[in-house]
Amino acid sequence: MATNGTGERLDEGDRLLEQQEIIGQLTDHSFVSQKEFDENYEFQSHPPPKLKQIVTNKLGKCKCSGTCVKRFIYSIFPFINIMKNYNIREDIGGDIVAGLTIGIMHIPQGMAYAMLATLKPVHGLYMSFFPVLLYFFFGSSRHISVGANSVACLMLGSAVSKGIDSLSGSAEKSGLVSLVLGNQTVNQTGSSEGNHSEYQTTESSVADDTAAVSDEELELRLQFAMSVTFLSGAIQLLMSIFRLGFITEYLSDALISGFMTGVSCHIFTSQVKHLFGVKHGRYTGVFKLVYTYRDIFKNIGTANYVTILLAVACIASLYCTSRFINQNPKLKPKMFMPVPIELIVVVLATVISYAIKLEENFDVAVVSDIPTGLPIPNARGVSRISGLIIPDAFALGIVIFSIYISMGKMLAKKHDYEVDANQELMAFGVSTIICSFFTAAAPSVALSRSIVQERVGGKTQVAGLVSCCLLLVVLLAVGPYFRTTPNCVLSSIVVVAIRGMFLQVLDLKKIWNVSSIDFFVWIVACIATVLMDVDLGLGTAVAFNIIVAMCRIQRPNACLLGHVPGTDIYIDMNFYQKAREIPAVKIFRFEQSLFFLNKEHFRTLLYKNTVNPNTLKIAQDKREKKLRKLQKKEPIIDGEVRNESAPEREHLDIELNILPDTDLDIVDVTQRNTLHVDFHTIIFDCSLWSFVDSMGVKVLKAVIGEYKAVGIKVLFANCKVGVREMFEKTKFYDTLDQSNIYVSVHDAVIHSIQAYSFKNGANISNKEGSPDEV
Structure with a gap:
């Protein structure tokens, strides 16, 4: 019924x-x-224009008038419009305070994140100076803090390690050279001392400790790092020219969140050797973390207890200050600026290390020499370009821009202005290419610094210029005084900084309630990144995300x-x-x-x-x-068919x-x-x-x-x-x-x-x- x-x-x-x-x-x-x-x-259809008509229309619009040239210059250099409307009385105070605050944060973070890229700490200071200065001219976001970023530096370090490993692998196969990497020698027959696995590429008594490796490897690392940086900038610039800013839309919020949580595991693992003073091999590829932790637990008996105590004290100081003072809702409104606990910890540890000679007396690894002055432009940025680093450079460029665009658009919406994705691609592309010639690693956006810059009153990119002035003083005069800074202190800063990335796991329940599909994208991105290397994990996550999107389109x-x-x-x-x-x-x-x-x-x-x-x-x-x-069986009676x-x-x-x-x-x-x-x-x-x-x-x-x-x-x-x-x-x-x-x-x-x-x-x-x- x-x-x-x-x-x-x-x-x-x-x-x-x-x-x-x-x-x-x-x-x-x-x-x-x-x-x-x-x-x-009176409906009238509009057939698609032919190629000749498109070219004619485009050429017709290209009139070299003064207004056209002016508009073009303003689009390339957004800072001109921003400075034309700059109100010195209202804006300069907030920009100076924000610039000094961010500059103070740049010093310890730049030095610490450079270690993730397997470079010397001074290159992290370059990364906090040159990109910020260049972004002032080309960028349109007024509140983001350009410079060192843990995710970008780790991806760069992974690309550098693969480049070094490819050279050592070819050297082993050729049997013609003997490559010295730290205290580990790969001989002509390809045999080596220490532990082996099919995923192990190079093993050193001090692994990636830049203070102990040879000058030859440091130079190779720098060449590969700058080549990847140059290539990622070139890719970003090409994407800007061809208006490909939409590519980042393939990286959903769930994918980025899961990927960054997986990356945080790699970041933490890369710092364990500095926090404990243990030695382990360097690995790349699938199950990289598994083999790394195998070495760590095997060599845990060689840990330096002074290093551990110093790291624990630093982590406790950083966490307690950040959690109970800088993020305290009652104290935050009354504070002129956040307590620069990172700089305080670095300065105190440096002074203590110098006073009691931690390096000589307790075998604590320190930063070592930091040169003064600015680097001379060189061709390291193109010296190691090859097909081997193209995938890493492409992944690095996309991730850097994705991190930026998510943060930049959020702050722009909050303060009622627009950011152009393609213009920002050009800004990052040009800045990154130029930085590669000044040995400054691929710049990105730090979420924590950007939030602090906006919260303490930053109004425009002028805050970046103020932080550059502070960094310039450090590079020209103060840098050598950080020579005795213990590496474990810088690692402590990194570990505390990625705490928020680990806490993204707590969002899983909310993601599940909103969308089970996003939940599985997050899980796949995180697990793939943890079990594989960073670039492989990102590729797997993107492929899974695209497949999921195609399935949803295919089965509506x-x-x-x-x-x-x-x-x-x-x-x-x-x-x-x-x-x-x-x-x-x-x-x-x-x-x-x-x-x-x-x-x-x-x-x-x-x-x-x-x-x-x-x-x-x-x-x-x-x-x-x-x-x-049935009709053939119907009887016919009196000329009629009987329907029996x-x-x-x-x-x-x-x-x-x-x-x-x-x-x-x-x-x-x-x-x-x-x-x-x-x-x-x-x-x-x-x-x-x-x-x-x-x-x-x-x-x-x-x-x-x-x-x-x-x-x-x-x-x-x-x-x-x-x-x-x-x-x-x-x-x-x-x-x-x-x-x-x-x-x-x-x-x-x-x-x-x-x-x-x-x-x-x-x-x-x-x-x-x-x-x-x-």
Whole structure:
């Protein structure tokens, strides 16, 4: 039995009366087809321009007027507009305070993060000076803090390690040279002292400790680091030229969050040797962390207890100050600026190390010499460019820009201004390329520094200039005084800084409640990054994210629509109980554009929600064959055929399952040469189709022909201009007359009801009797 909108059962008479009422409402209205609508309102199509026309239009716009040149200069150098509107009285105070605060943070963070890139701490100071100065001229964000970033430095360090390992591997295979890496020698036969594994590439008694490796390896590291930096900047610049800023949209928030959490595991692991003073091999590739921790636990007995105590004291001081003072909601509003605990810890540890001679007396590793002055431009940035580093450079450039764009847009929205993704790509590209010639590693954006810069009152990039002045003083005069800074102190700063990245695990519950798909993207990104190397983990996460997106596009939802009484609205009957199905009409909506990826899924859902015409056609053919056999058995008495096989006919219909499986049967199927189905028309609601490709059109032609073969008519509604133009190009109207496309679903419904009512003399009948008889 049928039910009404409130779930109450209707008897047969009430059901037929309701159907008559619905049809009566619809037959009282007029309708208009898409063709008539276009003619009445003078529709004019716009064919795509030809290549010659595009080039002509572009050249026509290129007028070398003064205004055009001025606009171009302003777009390349956004700081001109910012400085024109700069209010010295209101802005200078906040910029000076923010610049000094950020400059103080740059010193310890730059030195610490340089160790992640397997470079000397001084290169971290260069990274905090040159990129900030260059970004002032080319960047459009007023609040981000450019410079050293833990994720970018770790990815750079991973690329450098692979470059060094490739050289050592080729040296082993050639058997011509002997490469000295720290205290480990790879001899001519390719054998080496120490532990082996297929993932191990190089082992050193002090691993990546830059204070103990040879000058030759330090130079190689610097060459590879600058080459990767140069190439990542070139990639960013090319992306800007070709307006490819949208590529970062493939990195979803869940992917970035999971990836950065996985990277934090690598960052922490890279600092364990400095925190404990233990030795381990250097590994790259799959299970890198597994083999690293194997070495750490194997050599834990050689740990330096003075180093451990100093690291614990530093971590406790950094965490407690940050957690209970700088982030205290009661103290924060009263503080002029956050307590520069990183700088305080570095200065105190440096003084203590110098006073009691930690390096000589307790074998504590220290930073060693820091040269004064600025580096001379050199060609290290192009000395090691090869196909080996291209994947790492591309991944580095994309990740750096993704971190920036997420932070930059957030701060821009908060302070009501815009940042142009392509302009920022150019700013980072130019800055990174120039920095590669001054031995400054690939710059990125530090989230913590950016938040601090905005919170303490920074207004514009002038804050960056102030921090550059402070860094310049350090580079020209103060740098050598940090010679005795213990490495474990810098590692402590890194470990505390990545605490927030680890805490992203707590967001998993929220992500699961919002979207289970994002949850699995996060899990895959994190686990892949932890188990593999950083670049492999990122590649795996991006591939998984794209596959998930393609699956969601390939298998969209579909539904049947019902009519809202008294309106021209049609909604999903699965969610709205008061929606009424139009008698003898199926309204099908496919909730995605129709193209080659989902064409078969479209056909499957269409048959599932309506009826499979091929199955019905086969059943009809079987029925006709058996009916012909029964007719031969009919006896003829007095020239008339006696219908003695009626029970057999009824049993045959039930056996072949071609009778309607619902109690809705208002169409007189005996008047049509078709099967016993409870509808005569299918309407496609195309409102969600932004485009249809040639494969999609082929599927539409096929299903229209299949339904036509069993007497079911197909109509279209809400077709966008692009879809109709595709129909025109593919000669779709040879299969479906253009008059069967309607402006709205309501128009198509009215047409189908009125046309069928007129054809059958406005007599809506039922196999049990007419409405009057009921």
